[in-house]
Amino acid sequence: MNRISLLLDKSRPVLSMPAKLSGQCPGEAIVVRFLVRPAPKAYPVAVPATGNRNRLNVLNRVIIVMLLACMIGSTTAQARDLYVAVDGNDAWYTKGTVQDPFASIWRATWPNCNAGTVCAQPSDTIYLRGGVYRFDSVQWIGTSGTQAKPILITAAPGERAILDGSVLGADQIISSDQSHIVIDGLEFRHAPGKAITFWASAGQTVLDITIRNNKISSCEKAGIYIGRDRAESTSISEIAIEGNIVTDTVLENEDRTEFSGWHPAVGLDGVEHGVVIGNEVYRNYGEGISAIRSSNVSVIANTVYDNFSVNLYIHRSQQTEHARNLVFSSDIVNYCRYFEYARTCLPAVGVMIANELDGTFDAADNTIVNNVFVNTRAGFYYGDFDGEGGSHPSKGLQDVVFAHNTVYQDDSQAAETLVQIDAGIHERSSISDNVFVHLAGQESVKLRGAMAGVAFINNLWFDRVPALPAHDPSTDILADPDLVAPQATDDDGGPQVSGLAPRDRSPAVSAGSRGTEVQTDFFGLTRPNPLTLGAIEYALDGLECSRAAMRFNAAWPGARNLVASEATVTLGGDAGVGQGATVFAIASTGVSLEPGFRVERGGALYARLLPVSCRAMSR
Structure with missing residues (x-):
């Protein structure tokens, strides 16, 4: 049926x-x-020598997704349903049926099965029956699907499968270097390291990995970490992380000492082409979502809050798109990094670009549009940490667009500044058409060093106006944006995004300068021309x-x-x-x-x- x-x-x-x-x-x-x-592979394009002002027309393409998992007219062997159960058997002769299930994912995905041995093949589905699995070794996925016939690992319909790493004698619960794998609808907890890892070692190619609809909590390190070695012949690409809940991870940093080191809750390291969409990433002791030395990565429509240090991190990554994310702080002291300025809490930054440590390239060509940031330490922050500034010590922002975002701060215990940009040689970067509301905290903008390569254009500022060059008297609007209900909260206590929409009479309405470059808003609605400033185009009825x-x-x-x-x-x-x-x-x-x-x-x-x-x- x-x-x-x-x-x-x-x-x-x-x-x-x-x-x-x-x-x-x-x-x-x-x-x-x-x-x-976003439409598949609708990634940002390379910036021409003249800059990146016109590249936004490829961003924010929103479609409704319909998935029909259906093998129609197949001429090859039919897909099989294999089963894993808490009381299963990993013997070579186990058939993987409902009546004779395997005991582990590792057994179900044995590579190079001998004749008479049942193992997963392309297009097979591996169902985990309900129960708590306390594996004592890593669940290594040893075989690949194909582009047309991936292997799906999921919970049996109507059942709850929990993978508990409390007795695990390894770092990860699930790990693999295989391709064309889907992990869907499982629960992970108590990993001594990471919950899910896919990693390409030297000379390997790993591609087409989907991790969706999982709930991950209580991990010592990352919840989801996808990456590769630095060798040139190694690649990992076509990664989709969709609809997961990741919380209470990176417990290695629970003490929050500055030198303890930490992972991100969700990390893409060296990924080429990936999308992180529709996830809820919150209350982790590391960065929320990190693009690390990656390219062509889209981070779309996630809810990210109360993480440590940074919520969205762009580390030595290029051609990324961060759009339509809700990022906020709820002022929980446990996730603060610093205790300075005689305040209770200094929470994570909204989105940060930096070039920490040595790398093969510097961060460049990154677009940040249609996001909502509420009471984060800063909405946007470029960090030149320890004077590193990238592989070239003076590198700064390179071809960065920060446009049509709404940054709202009214919490004196959380907010520090709207924008902070450290010193560096900044080139072809712009901060424009945003709504900035700064009712609490220190100065509204912190700029350190020359800003010749950063254009502040056509922003709305309230209630504190920054000094030059952040304030452009010829284009900026200095007025109350007249938002619908900016302090309204939802049932979980987070900001109600619709309350941050401008009313019809707002000075932000139809005040945009970017033409049709940003085609949709935070909710995916088509914007008219001229556009409204900030992330939200309409006060929705x-x-x-x-x-x-x-x-x-x-x-x-x-x-x-x-x-x-x-x-x-x-x-x-x-x-x-x-x-x-x-x-x-x-x-x-x-x-x-x-x-x-x-x-x-x-x-x-x-x-x-x-x-x-x-x-x-x-x-």
């Missing part, structure tokens, strides 16, 4: 029910999932998308702001989602899609249609 599951907020399932779908994928699973993500596709009466996607929604999607017949995300009808004799969907088969791109057209039901 086919299983349809619908995921909306934070990629958490809100529906799982049997359905009858005749004529397609008999006996196979169809998974329908809604997320918001609702939004409407193309007929027979999607309709919402609340902010979307807003990981912390999705309320009751209405949606409709065509699957040959009629399928709908009513208020409160309840499916009221499913009947289909085929699978057809309205424009605006991405279709995947076996985890690989099968077809792609044009984006759904949305408009706000407001101004």
Whole structure:
């Protein structure tokens, strides 16, 4: 029987029910999932010699995702369902069936199986039955899928599989150097090191790894760490980290001593082409999400808060996009790094660029747009730590765009400054069209050294106006942005993003200078021309998308702001989602899609249609 599951907020399932779908994928699973993500491989492009002002038209491409896991018309061996259970058996003769399950992921993915031995092959699904797995050795994934037929490792439908590393005699719970692997819907806790690691050693190529919908907590080091050795012949690429919850990791730094060293909660190290989207990363004793010596990485629509030192870190990385993230501090002392200026708490920076340690290249060509930063130590910070400044001691910001962000600070116990830029030779970088509100803290902007290569243009400043050159008297707006409800909070105590939207009468409305370069806003809504300053284009009364596709009466996607929604999607017949995300009808004799969907088969791109057209039901 086919299983349809619908995921909306934070990629958490809100529906799982049997359905009858005749004529397609008999006996196979169809998974329908809604997320918001950039179009595949819609990564920032290289900056021309004239600079990067026009490159934003390739960013923030948002489509509604529909995944159909379905093997149609396959001429090769059928995909198999293999099972792992707490009371299973790892003997060579174990068949991996429901009645005769394996005891470990390691056994299920043995490489180079001998005749008569059952092991995972491309397109197989490995189901972990419910229970707590206390492995005493690393769960090494020893075999690869293919681009069209990845291997999926997931919890059995309706069951909860917990991988507990409390007796583990290794650093990682799951580790691998294989390709075309999907890890979906598991729980990890008590890792003595990292929960999930994929690593390419010298001469290896690792690609097409998806880690999604997992819950990770209580790790001594990183929750998710993907990377490679520095050898030129080594590569790791096509990485997707989607919809995970990562919290209470990097416990190695729980004492928060400056010299203890620490990992990020989620780290991409040396990755070429990757996306980190729709994750919730919070209350970790290391950086939240770090792009380390990586290129062409998009960090999109994550909720990141109360981490140590930095929430979003760009370390010696190039051509990254950080967009539509909600980043904030809730003033919890446990995650503060410094205790200075006679204040209770100095929390993590919103987003930081730096060139720590030695590396093969310096940070360059990074775009930061449509983010919301609330009560972080600084919204944006370039750090020249210990006078390093990169492989060339005087390097600074290189081809950086920080535009259409909203930075709001009203907490004297948390906020320090809106923007801090340390000394360096800065080139072709701009800070423009942002809304900066600084009601508490020290000076609104801290600039150290010459800023000839950084253009501050067309920003709105309130209530403290920075000195030159951060303030451009010819283009800046010095006024109250008239936000809807900037101090409103959601049910979890975090900022309510819709409250940071400008009202119709706000001086930020239609005051943008960047033309059509930033095409959407924080919620993925198409912006008009001229654009509104800051991350949020509209004070939403609702939004409407193309007929027979999607309709919402609340902010979307807003990981912390999705309320009751209405949606409709065509699957040959009629399928709908009513208020409160309840499916009221499913009947289909085929699978057809309205424009605006991405279709995947076996985890690989099968077809792609044009984006759904949305408009706000407001101004």
